[in-house]
Structure formats: C-alpha cells, structure tokens
Amino acid sequence: MDDKLTTVAKSTAFTHPESLKRPAGPSEFAQHPVNAALTSAEKIALYTKMVRIRHFEQRCIRTYQQGKIGGFLHLYVGQEAVAAGTISLLGKNDHVITGYRDHGHGLMVGMSMNECMAELTGKITGCSQGKGGSMHYFAPDKNYWGGHGIVGGQAPLGTGLAYAVKYRGLKGSCLAYMGDGAVNQGAVHEAYNLAALWDLPVIFVIENNGYSMGTSQERSSAHPGCLAKRAEGYGMDWDIINGHDVYEVRAKTSEALKRAHEKSKPTVLEIFTYRYFGHSMADPDKTYRDKEEIKTYRETKDPVFLFEKELLLAKVLTKELVESINQSAMEEADAAAVFADESPDPTVADITKHIYWEEDNRGPQTTSRGTIIFE
Amino acid sequence: MPVISYREALRAAMREELKRDENVVIMGEEVAQFNGAYKVTEGLLKEFGPKRIVDTPISEAGFIGLGIGASMLGIRPVMELMFWSFSYVAFDQIVNNAGNIRYMSGGLIHCPIVIRGPANGGTNVGATHSHTPEAILASHPGIKVVCPASPYDAKGLLKAAIRDNDPVYVMENTILYNDKGEVPDEDYIVPIGVADIKREGSDLTIVAHGRAVITSLKAAEILEKEHGVSVEVVDLRSIRPLDEETILASVRKTHRALLVEENKPFCGVDAQVAYLIQARAFDDLDAPIGRVSSIDAPQIYCKRMEDLQLPYPARVVEAALKVLA
Structure with missing residues (x-):
C-alpha cells in the first residue's frame, strides 16, 4: 500500500493549469480595456519597471556573494510580471502588503533602489534604517505596508487595511500577497473568512511559484490543483492567472479591483509564476526540482522577455531602446550598491530607537512614563 | 464621587x-x-x-x-x-x-x-x-x-x-x-507607567499588581492588627513601562520587600522587580527579598485547591513575617 506519510514522492514537474496555456505570440489580453488604454510611454514604463526589478535582484546576488547581505535573501527573478501587473493598476486608496519576497513590490510602488539596497546591507540609509532587512521593506507613504517575515501572517493585516478603507467610506482596496505555501496557514483562512463575512475590499494574491521553500505544491497542499478555488468555501470570487503575461495579470486583476471598488467584495487570485533561484540564497536548489524545469521556464515563459517581444512586435520598443533601458537599470543597481557600500551603519544608540512611538515623540501630551527600555 | x-x-x-x-x-x-x-x-x-x-x-x-x-x-x-x-x-x-x-x-x-x-x-x-x-x-x-x-x-x-x-x-x-x-464621572486618565501606593506603611514594602494587590491589602490589614506591622502596598498598575522609582523609593523607606503576583514563579514579573531592587537598593535592604506567586503547576481545576494554588492573604502574611524576621 502506498503510504503517503512514509513515502517521499518525487515531485513531478511544476505545470500550470491547461486553461492558462496559450500559443506563442501576442497576448490575447493586449486589447483588454486596461491594456488598450495604455499609451506607448506607459507600456515602456511598465516594461522598464520589470527590467529594473530584474537587474536590482541580480545585483543583489553579487552583493550577497560579496558577503554584504546577511540573513535571508528571497529573490523575485522570474516573478516580475506579478508585482508589475497588479501594482500598475493601483490608485491612491489602494494598499499593498506582502510576505518576505518583497523587493519587487517595493520597487513597483516607487521605492528607490538606493533605500532598498541599503536596507539589505543593514545601513542607516535603508528604507527601515537597517532594522528590517530583506523581508521587511516598508513605505507607508506609498501605501506599502511591508514586507512580512512569517508565512501568511500578513493576510489578517491586509484584511485590516481593507477594513480601514471601508470604515472610512473610501473607494479603495488592499492587495494582500502571499506565496503558495501560505495557503495552508490558519491565519490565511481566518482572513478569508473575515473578508468574505464582512465584504471587505481585499484581494488575496497567491503568487504560486510551485514550491513552498523546497516542498512542491503537490506535497504540501491537499487538492493541489486549485489553491484559489478554496475561495469557494468562503463564497468568494476567484480567478487563476498566467503570471508570465503582464497583460493577463493586469486584465484579470482589474476585474478583482472593480469588485473591490464598486461592490466592496474580496477576491482570491492565484497567479502562476516561477522563481529561477532557490527559495532564498541559503537554498542550494538541488533536491526538489530539476535544472531542466528551470531552463524551460527561463527559455519559454520569461515574463520580462515575453513582454519585451510583445512590445517589439507592436513596435512600441526598439532593440536600441531595450538595450538602453537594460543598461540604465544595471547602472542604477550598480549605483545603489555603491550607495549602500558608502552609507554608514546605524549606531548603538539607534538600537533603542523606534521601539515605542511615545518614547520617540515625548512631549507635554505624553501619557506614558516609567522605565520602558530596560538595562 | x-x-x-x-x-x-x-x-x-x-x-x-x-x-x-x-x-x-x-x-x-x-x-x-x-x-x-x-x-x-x-x-x-x-x-x-x-x-x-x-x-x-x-x-x-x-x-x-x-x-x-x-x-x-x-x-x-x-x-x-x-x-x-x-x-x-x-x-x-x-x-x-x-x-x-x-x-x-x-x-x-x-x-x-x-x-x-x-x-x-x-x-x-x-x-x-x-x-x-x-x-x-x-x-x-x-x-x-x-x-x-x-x-x-x-x-x-x-x-x-x-x-x-x-x-x-x-x-x-x-x-x-x-x-x-x-470613579469620577469626568474625563481623566491614569498615566501608563505610574505605580500607585495603595497603602502607606513603614516596616515592609509589598509590590503587587492585579488582584494580588487586593490580596496584599488584606494581608496588610492582618499584619497590622495581629502583628503590629506597618505595611506599604505598591500597586504596579503597569508592567511595561515599569515605575522603578516608586518601587525603589518605597524599599528605601521600609528596607524590606515582599513581591506578590498571581503568575507562576519562573520568569514572572517579580523576577524583574527582584533584580531591580537588588541592583539599585541592595544597601538599603535589611533582609532578602521575599516572593509569593502561584504554586508552580498548570492551573488546577479543583476549586478548593486552586484557591490554595493562588496567593491568598494567609500565605502572604506568612511570607511577610519571614522577611520581617
């Protein structure tokens, strides 16, 4: 008898649902209103953002290998179209929160490469002044609420951001991202229930890259073919998306946003994507998937390359423009690495700042006294 | 009022x-x-x-x-x-x-x-x-x-x-x-991090919080009536921030300290308070610091035993007399 508890099944290759497979060539979503409405300049800007994420991440690898980045470094290479497509649709009352693979979202909301790189190297000029690291980017002025290290722990927070938007009577939403491994966390299901129960304008975005760390989806999720479909258990709308096609990501996400903005209803989106590097830089990536699989994705489904091809065909981009966009993204990433190198560390005195708002903002109104930081 | x-x-x-x-x-x-x-x-x-x-x-x-x-x-x-x-x-x-x-x-x-x-x-x-x-x-x-x-x-x-x-x-x-x-009808706040002396005394300081304050006040009554001891009861009110100065001032006045809490003893709030007193008022102490907490076991169901597991006035009195001995 095949005992699932005692047999470690060899993972089969990570494949996307049949319905998402499409012939090579232009995206069938190019003419969807949200994409047709884009000017050439906006399309180039979207492409540029994806390229910037890629070159930033690749520069991070070098900085990590130079020993300048500690802790965990989870790269977004291969998943660029997810953050780019979804975040490119957002307006002033739309919010973003995600898990620990958070660099792409940060760059998409408008964080600078400098503050992002300096955070990775633990410098005072980092977005969180060297207190957060790779997994904890924040930019609340850009509606970006992190960067959360515990798998699925951000799902209730994102639901709460959506609750606040609704409480204020604003037409907005919160996009709460998570990986495919997060869907088995209790906090995610509790968030689903509250979102559906209270009609909150939250969009749960499952970035399904096939592996929760080194455990394939089929080895971690019961009924693995339909992670988004679990939404049905809560009466929520859901959709699946080919995450290698930024136009498709935008088209289908726009429907969920409409549902959030106009009806204050939640949605679960499962976006099929792929990461080229290990779970983190600490993952040697040798035990749970074939090199051949990575190669196939890189060669046939690369989101940056596919969009580039699409825009070249549509004569929005030229070869020269592609080259210069890539060149300047690489230069920007190199400059960020230099900026991070040259930036100072936080000081010992900085260790005890930013623990309590009341302590950092003492004044006549302060109602908190006594010893709060102990020796 | x-x-x-x-x-x-x-x-x-x-x-x-x-x-x-x-x-x-x-x-x-x-x-x-x-x-x-x-x-x-x-x-x-x-x-x-x-x-x-x-x-x-x-x-x-x-x-x-x-x-x-x-x-x-x-x-x-x-x-x-x-x-x-x-x-x-x-x-x-x-x-x-x-x-x-x-x-x-x-x-x-x-x-x-x-x-x-x-x-x-x-x-x-x-x-x-x-x-x-x-x-x-x-x-x-x-x-x-x-x-x-x-x-x-x-x-x-x-x-x-x-x-x-x-x-x-x-x-x-x-x-x-x-x-x-x-309780006043009007608007007021109790600042977070300020302890309150719930009873003034001169021979022994009891530091407590939550219901242990009530237990300690009852014990203080008994100590005064039956043993002629004047007990000061410091109610922490806030655990973090902690009003260290009020604790220290009281101990410097009475020279003896008993710490009472309903937590289990290991790493309880009073472990921190005991550290504070020995670190900053060591020379003011006339006796080792005493401590009363819940008996160190998961909370028992049986009501008669649970009442004994938690600090109660007689146990606080007994511990106080040891500190005063």
Missing part, C-alpha cells in the same frame, strides 16, 4: 472614548449583540451601532490581525479577548506584528491598538483558561502591558491605553469585575 464596579468603569472608559474619537471601534467575540461574555460592553451596541461595536467570529488570529492592520491606517481598535488565554492562538499577530512593526519599519508605522480582557486564574475553569501572560508579553520591547486592580485605575488606564499610539495590552480580572470603588 460615584461608586461603580470595575466592570462599569471599563465600560465608562470605552463609552467616553467612543464619543471622543470616531476612529475608536470595539471588536471581539460576543461584544455586541450578546452584550459581552462578561457584560463589560453591555449596552454599547445599542448606543453606538454595529459600525462601532463589532461582533467577530471565534477567530483570534484573524480578528486581532485585522485590528492591527486597521490601526496602521489610523483606526483605534479596542479588541476584546474573552480570555487572555485565547491570545495564545493569535501570538504571531500580537507579538510579531503589533510589537515589531514600528521597529522593523524604522519608525515609519505605528500601531495604536488596545487588546483587553481578563487574565486570571481562580475561576475554576482549568489550565487552558487561566493564563496570566503579562510577563510573557511585557518581555517583548514594543509592547505595553497594564494590569488595573481597582475601578478607578481600570477606567483611567483603559482611557490612556486607547489614546496611546503604541500597542497596549490591558489585563483585567474576572474576579474583580464586581468590585466597587469611587
């Missing part, structure tokens, strides 16, 4: 803050339609409506996390836990998210959430419902913890907590809910 119960004092604090600030929302299991599992929120739904007083499903990690997320956008949620024991299923939200987000964002985000509810043993409900997590939670920088022992403090501390811009966890006690005391 009106005399009201501890429960009514908590309710008054919430009513006044709901009226003062439209961002204040009360949320929790059974807080609205059911009028509160312990009737602390009784009548609030009728007065403020379902937008401000919100019943949640039994889903602590979900709704506490939701409150934390909402607080990041300026809502001021006052979340009721039916028991603080139930916080254990929401620990990641309570500690990692509420407690760390200001720090990890380099001060960009703050989290003005209040979580309140009873945290006590002594109610004959067994170990899972009898936890007192003030020491566990106060050990995390980023979190504030208060434990009111009187109706006056319950109202003032809860109002201060709601106005505070950091996460404040208010630990109440079901056994105190019916205790009555003088």
